[in-house]
Amino acid sequence: MTDQATADPTMTRIMDAVQLGRSGAPAPARELLTALWDELGPTGDALHRCTLAHYLADLQDTTEAELSWDERALAAVSQLTDERAQRHLPSLQVQAFLPSLHLNLADCHRRLGNVGQAREHLARVGEHLAGLPDDPYGESIRAAVRDFVADDPTDRRG
Template sequence: MTDQPTADPTMTRIIEAVQLGQSGAPAQARALLTALWDELGPAGDALHRCTLAHYLADLQDTTEAELSWDERALAAASELTDARAQRYLPALQVQAFLPSLHLNLADCHRRLGNVGAAREHLAHAREHLERLPDDPYGDSIRAAVGDFVADDPTDHRRR
């Protein structure tokens, strides 16, 4: 089994747009990802929709818009199977996506003052921590969940 992703033109486009946003062109990255979302449509590949929505959330100007994209990422993850994810990258497990997705939702709800919803998503994130890989990414998500304060509106961590 290989640790390298399988060639996937849509994932390549997503990654290129994300890198563009990280290099200082968030508006251009947002436009590219939004156009790709429109191409995929609501019945598009769940891996593509989950990945795209997860990264597109980070490029939003408002917490409300960010929340909407985070909700779309979680909805797509609920439709995604390990078999599909592993066709792209053999090590992927959908359950390992859930701590980060729920943590992002908890963060949005906390910033919006929805303390109950923030705590609920934080609890869901904690439920899935054992699915995280034992690597720097997994360690960072575990630490963020451990540090998260659901009712502190000044805490702006995202993973």
């Protein structure tokens, strides 16, 4: 079995917009992803919605807007199954999405001064770390958690 992604025009559009944003054009990338979000609608494919919202959060101008998109990503992942994720990429496990999604939410809440909510999401990160693969992705998330905790986020007020 290979671990090659299955061709998916929507995922291609998402990743093309993400690359545009990473290449220094965040506003056009945000516009493309927002238009795609509108196309998908609230009942669109959960993998598409989760992925899109996750990346769209990074393109926001305010922490409040970022938090809103991170919340949408978490809501979408609750509707995602391993079977659906693995139709796109055979190695994907929904459980492995959760530490990153909760870490993003903890970070937003920390920056907004919502210490209790930051702690809650950080605790959820810890609950899901065992679901991370033992690969570069898993290690990158574990390193991000270590960095987050080292910064003592629960004592920062924004």
